[in-house]
Amino acid sequence: MGLEQFKNRNVGTQNYKTLDLDHTPVTGMGQFKQVVSRTFKPELFVGLWVTFREMINALFRGKMHTTQYPFEKLPISPRYRAIHDMLRLLESGHYRCIGCGLCEKICISNCISMDTKYDENQRKEVSEYTINFGRCIFCGYCAEVCPELAIVHGSRYETASEQRASFSLFEDMLTPIDQLNLQQEYQGFGAISPNADENIKKTPLAY
Amino acid sequence: MDATHLPEVTAAGVIIKAVLILAVIAAIAGFGTYIERKILAFMQRRYGPQHVGPYGLLQLAADGIKLFTKEDIIPQHANKIIFAVAPVITAATAFIALAAVPVFPDFTIPFIDVYVPSIASDINVGILFVLGMMAAGLYGPLLAGMAQANKWGIIGSARTAIQFLSYEVVTGLSILAPIMMVGSLSFVDFNDYQADGTWLVVYQPVAFILFLIAGFAETNRTPFDLLEHEAEIISGYVTEYSGMRWGLFFIGEYANMITIGVIASVVFLGGYNDFWIFPGWLMIIGKIAFSFFFMLWVRAAWPHVRPDQLMWLCWKVLMPLAVINVVITGIVIMLVQ
Numbered sequence: 086m087g088l089e090q091f092k093n094r095n096v097g098t099q100n101y102k103t104l105d106l107d108h109t110p111v112t113g114m115g116q117f118k119q120v121v122s123r124t125f126k127p128e129l130f131v132g133l134w135v136t137f138r139e140m141i142n143a144l145f146r147g148k149m150h151t152t153q154y155p156f157e158k159l160p161i162s163p164r165y166r167a168i169h170d171m172l173r174l175l176e177s178g179h180y181r182c183i184g185c186g187l188c189e190k191i192c193i194s195n196c197i198s199m200d201t202k203y204d205e206n207q208r209k210e211v212s213e214y215t216i217n218f219g220r221c222i223f224c225g226y227c228a229e230v231c232p233e234l235a236i237v238h239g240s241r242y243e244t245a246s247e248q249r250a251s252f253s254l255f256e257d258m259l260t261p262i263d264q265l266n267l268q269q270e271y272q273g274f275g276a277i278s279p280n281a282d283e284n285i286k287k288t289p290l291a292y
Numbered sequence: 293m294d295a296t297h298l299p300e301v302t303a304a305g306v307i308i309k310a311v312l313i314l315a316v317i318a319a320i321a322g323f324g325t326y327i328e329r330k331i332l333a334f335m336q337r338r339y340g341p342q343h344v345g346p347y348g349l350l351q352l353a354a355d356g357i358k359l360f361t362k363e364d365i366i367p368q369h370a371n372k373i374i375f376a377v378a379p380v381i382t383a384a385t386a387f388i389a390l391a392a393v394p395v396f397p398d399f400t401i402p403f404i405d406v407y408v409p410s411i412a413s414d415i416n417v418g419i420l421f422v423l424g425m426m427a428a429g430l431y432g433p434l435l436a437g438m439a440q441a442n443k444w445g446i447i448g449s450a451r452t453a454i455q456f457l458s459y460e461v462v463t464g465l466s467i468l469a470p471i472m473m474v475g476s477l478s479f480v481d482f483n484d485y486q487a488d489g490t491w492l493v494v495y496q497p498v499a500f501i502l503f504l505i506a507g508f509a510e511t512n513r514t515p516f517d518l519l520e521h522e523a524e525i526i527s528g529y530v531t532e533y534s535g536m537r538w539g540l541f542f543i544g545e546y547a548n549m550i551t552i553g554v555i556a557s558v559v560f561l562g563g564y565n566d567f568w569i570f571p572g573w574l575m576i577i578g579k580i581a582f583s584f585f586f587m588l589w590v591r592a593a594w595p596h597v598r599p600d601q602l603m604w605l606c607w608k609v610l611m612p613l614a615v616i617n618v619v620i621t622g623i624v625i626m627l628v629q
Contacts, residue, residue, distance in 0.1 A: 120609070132593040136335040143337040150337040 160279045161240055163272035166223045168252050169216060170239030171259040172270075178262055181235035184209035188227035188236055196220035197227060214255035218244070228271070237271040309412045313390050321546035326352050328588050335592040362535035367441055370532065374439035379537045382432030382544035386551065389425035392418045393554045394479050395580075397564045397572040411480065418479045419471065422555065423463060426510055426548055430456045432541065433512075433519050437529035448528025451518040451599055458606035459509035459516070465614035466502035469621040470559055479555075483563030491562040498617045500560045502610055507552040509602065511545060514591035518599050553583035 110116045142148040152159055161167070172181050184201035200213035228237045236258075244252065252258070260268045278284070326341065326348070333340030341348035366372050394411035401408060415421055430452055437449025470492050471477060474485045486492055493500045509516040520528035530538055557563060557579035564572035597605065 124609075129594065133589060136589065136593040139337055140331075140334045143334050148337060149339065151339050153339070 161242065162278045163276040164274065165240070165242065166225045166228075166238040168218070168239055168241040168244060169227070169258050170237050170241075170269075171214075171255060172235055172237060172268060173260050173262070173265055175265065175268070178265055180211070180259055181233045182211050182214070183233055183235070184211050185232065187230045187232065191226045191230045193224060193226065194220045194222050211255065216253050216258075218253050234271055240269070305408070306412060309408075309410075310391065313412060314387055317387065317390055317547050317550060318543060320550060321543045322352050322356065324546040324549065324584065325355065325542065327584070328591075331585065331588040332592050335589070359536050359539040364535050364537065365532075367532050369441035371439040371441075374435050375532075376537070378432050378436035378439060379533065379540035379544075380432075381435065382429050383540040383547070384544075385425045385429035385432070386544040386547035389422045389429070389551050390547065390554075392421045392479065393551060394483065394558065394564065395554060395576060399573075414478060414480050417477045419467060419477045419482075419555075419559070422479075422551065423467070426551060427456065427460055429544060429548065432544065433529040436533065436541070437519075440529075440532040442531050444526040444531040445529055447525045448519050448531070451525075452529060454599055454603055455509055455512075455516060455518055458603050459506045462502055462606050462610040462614055463506040463510060465611060465618060466499045466506060467559065468614075469499045469618050470496050472618070472621055472625060479558050479563075482559050483565065486562045487565050489562070489565070489567065491560065493560040496560065496617070496621070498613060500556070502614050502617070503560070504556065505610060506606075507556065508587070508590070509606070511548045511552055511587070513549065513587050515594050515596050516602055517596055518602060521596060549584060549587055550580065553580040556583055 107119075110119050143150070173179065174181055184199070186199060186201070189197045189199050196217040196219075198213070198215055198217070199211060201209050202212050204210040223238070225238060231237075239258075241252075246252065329351075330340040330348070341351040344350045344354045366375055391412040392415055394414070396410040398407070398409045400406065433452040434449045434456070437445040437447075437452060439445075470482070473492070473495065474482050476482070482492075508514070512519050518528075520530050525531075527533075530541055533541065554576075557576055561579050562575070564576040566572045567575045570578075
C-alpha cells in the first residue's frame with residue numbers, strides 16, 4: 086500500500102461520507118409537518134425504554150457496572166509497574182537475588198542501594214537492600230536488567246502509607262516464606278491481563 | 293355520608309393533621325433525595341448510596357447532619373433579608389399547597405372511634421388554591437436569584453420568570469377542561485366524580501398529558517430544569533446558597549413533586565377510590581409513587597430543553613392544544629346536556 090492517501094492533506098475530499106440529513110423546512114407547512122412528525126414519533130419513549138431496560142439489567146440480571154473498589158479490585162495488567170517484589174527460589178525458599186548489583190547500576194534515579202558480603206559458604210549474600218521510593222520513578226529498568234528474575238514489579242499499587250520506609254526494605258519486598266506457594270512469576274513484557282477475555286466486547290453502535 | 297358521620301372539623305384535629313402533613317411530607321421529601329439517587333444510579337447501572345446504613349438508607353441522616361451543621365454564609369453584597377427569606381418561601385408554599393389536597397379516603401380511627409376526613413381543609417377553591425400556592429413558590433427562586441449579587445443567580449431568576457410565565461398558562465388551561473366536566477374546584481368533588489371507576493384521563497387524555505408536561509415545568513424537573521441547570525449556569529438561583537437554606541429549596545422542590553403527583557392522581561387518575569380488590573389508600577399511594585418514579589425516570593432518560601424551546605413549546609404548542617381541548621370539551625358538554 087502506498088503512502089499517497091496519507092500524504093493527501095485535503096481534508097474532506099477523500100473517504101468521507103456526507104450524512105443525508107433532513108433539511109430545515111422553510112415553508113410553514115413544512116415546519117408544521119416536522120412538528121407533527123416529531124411529536125408523534127416514539128423517540129421519547131425509546132429513551133424511556135432504554136433507561137428502564139438498563140435498570141432491569143442492573144437489578145435483576147447482574148449487569149451492575151460498579152466495581153466496589155476498596156472491597157473488590159480489578160486485576161491489573163502484568164505490564165503494570167507497581168511496588169517491587171523480591172522473589173524467592175521455589176525449591177529452596179532462598180531469595181533469588183545474587184547480589185550482582187546490576188539493578189543498582191542501571192537505576193536512573195539512583196534510588197536502589199545495596200550492600201553485599203560473602204557468607205560462610207563464600208556465596209554472595211545481600212546484607213542490605215533498599216529502594217528509596219521517594220526517588221523511584223517506576224521505570225522498570227531494574228526488573229528488566231535482573232538476570233535472575235529476582236526483582237520484579239508486583240501488584241501493590243496502593244502506596245499511601247504513613248512512611249515510605251514501609252515499602253522500601255528488602256524484607257518487606259521479599260515474598261513471605263509461608264506464602265511461597267502463592268508467589269506470582271513475572272509474565273514477561275507483552276503479557277495480557279488475566280481478565281483480557283472478559284474485556285472483549287462488541288462496539289456498542291446500535292441501541 | 294350519613295348524618296352521624298359528618299366530618300368533625302375541630303381546631304385540634306386540623307392542627308394535628310397539619311403537623312402530620314408537615315412531618316410526613318418533609319420526611320418523604322428528604323427521603324425522595326435518596327430514592328432519586330438510587331433510581332438514577334440503577335438506570336445508569338450503578339449502586340448509588342449504599343454505605344451509610346443498610347442499602348444506604350441512612351444517607352438521608354448523614355446528609356441532614358451535613359446540611360444542618362454547615363456554616364450559614366450570606367454573600368457580602370447580597371440583600372440579606374430577601375436572601376434569607378427566599379428559601380422559606382419555596383418550602384413554606386410547597387407545604388401550604390398540601391393543606392388543600394386530599395391524600396387518603398376519609399377513615400375512622402379504630403378503638404377511639406373518631407371520624408377523620410383526611411384533608412386538612414376542604415376549601416371550595418381547592419385547585420385554584422393549590423395551583424396558586426405552587427405558583428407563588430416560584431417567588432423563592434426569583435427573589436433568591438436577584439438577591440444574591442451573582443450573575444448566575446440573575447440568569448437563574450430570569451429563567452424562573454420566563455418558565456413561570458410559560459407553564460402557568462398551560463397548567464391553568466389544561467386543568468380547566470376537567471373542571472368544566474366536574475363543575476367544581478374541590479378535590480373531593482373530583483374524587484367523587486370518578487367514584488364509578490371511570491378515570492377522568494379516559495375523557496381528557498390531552499389535558500392529562502398537558503398537565504403532566506406543565507407539572508414538570510412547575511417542579512423544575514429535568515426536561516425543564518432551566519433554573520439551576522449546572523452545565524450552563526453553575527447552579528442558577530442556588531449558586532450562593534449553602535447549608536440548610538439550600539436544603540429548604542430542595543425540600544420545597546420534592547414536596548412540590550409529591551403535590552403534583554397527588555393532583556394528577558386525584559384529578560385524572562381516579563383519586564383514592566377503591567379499584568377492583570385494591571383499597572383506595574393503596575391505590576393513591578401507588579399512583580403517587582408511580583408519578584414520583586416517572587419524574588426520576590424522565591430525568592434519567594431525557595435531555596433538557598433550552599429556555600427558548602420551553603417558551604416555544606408552552607406558547608406555540610401546548611397552549612393552543614389546551615385551548616382547543618377546552619373548546620371541544622365545552623361543545624361536547626353542551627351537546628350531551
